[in-house]
Structure formats: structure tokens, C-alpha cells
Amino acid sequence: MKREQLITHLNWFYSLERNQVDLYTSQSSSFNKHYTGLVFERIAYIEQEHVDNLAHKIKELGANPSLLGDVLSPIIGSFAGKLISLTGLEEVLKINIMIEQKAMKDYKELINTLKKKEHAGSELIKLLEYNFIDENLHTEWFKSKLSQLQNIDSSLEH
Ligand SMILES: [Fe+2]
Ligand SMILES: [Fe+2]
Numbered sequence: 001m002k003r004e005q006l007i008t009h010l011n012w013f014y015s016l017e018r019n020q021v022d023l024y025t026s027q028s029s030s031f032n033k034h035y036t037g038l039v040f041e042r043i044a045y046i047e048q049e050h051v052d053n054l055a056h057k058i059k060e061l062g063a064n065p066s067l068l069g070d071v072l073s074p075i076i077g078s079f080a081g082k083l084i085s086l087t088g089l090e091e092v093l094k095i096n097i098m099i100e101q102k103a104m105k106d107y108k109e110l111i112n113t114l115k116k117k118e119h120a121g122s123e124l125i126k127l128l129e130y131n132f133i134d135e136n137l138h139t140e141w142f143k144s145k146l147s148q149l150q151n152i153d154s155s156l157e158h
Helices: 003-030 035-060 074-080 089-117 121-156
Strands: none
Touching: 003 035, 003 089, 035 121, 074 089, 089 121
16 A cells, blocks of 8 residues: 555544544533543543554555544434534434444454565554554443433333
8 A cells, every 4th residue: 555545544543543532521520420531531531542543554655644624423323413512322322333334344444455465573552552442342331321311211111
């Protein structure tokens, strides 16, 4: 992969991760009386680590990390307009899952592309794999919380 092309990919992740930091930070204040709020805060911290490790890598390649604008709206589609005003935890979790899954899909694609060209053990691939693993863990937590809430909902219907 050409250097410019790689930088474009990394800037895309950099933008996505920055957006996630903002999103989860605002969610953590919306749910600050609950354990879930603390989880959002902790996940925002981990996304910030991704921002930092991507920025570091982009600089190593001789470029400046740059934001590519609104990268969340295309991922979450019809939810985009009400992103900030959402107060229901179930919808918030559904959106978060969509974003994390998109991040995982794109990380995986880039990892696979790089693995064809570089050593599997390269530092960049490892960094992307670690980020991928974090997104995987976030997704699983969001999913288990969502199914817990949905089970409560359906037990109330009977
Ligand atoms: Fe991330
Ligand atoms: Fe994540």
C-alpha cells in the first residue's frame, strides 16, 4: 500500500476515534448516575488511547493527523439527526454497537490488506489489532447490556 493511501486510511480511523471520544464522553454525562455512565467514561478513555496511537503513527509517517469531517452520520444513518438528543439507553447502545462494528470491519480490512504485504508481526499491524480487540470488547459489553435491558422489557410485558 502506498504511503499516502495508508495515511488516508489512518486519518479515517483517527476521525472515527475522535468522534467516539466525544460521543461516549457526552453519553457518560447523560448516564452519570449509573454504572453504565462509568463504563462510557472508561470506554471514552480507551478511544482516546486509540486517537493518540493513530496520531503517533500518522506523524511517524511524516503527516499531520487530520479530521475528515462527520464520519459518524453515514454509519448510523437515520439515527444521525437525533444523536445528541437521544436519552434512551437501548437506542444509545444500538448506535454504539453500529459504530463499533463499523470500526471493527474497517480495522479488519486494513489489517488483512497489510498482512498480505507486510510481516504479520509488524508494529503497525499489532497496533491495529490491539485497537480492533478493544472495539470487540466494547461491542460485547454494549450487546450484553442491551440484551439485559431487552429481557427486562419483555419480562414486564407478561
Ligand atoms: Fe477505538
Ligand atoms: Fe470502541
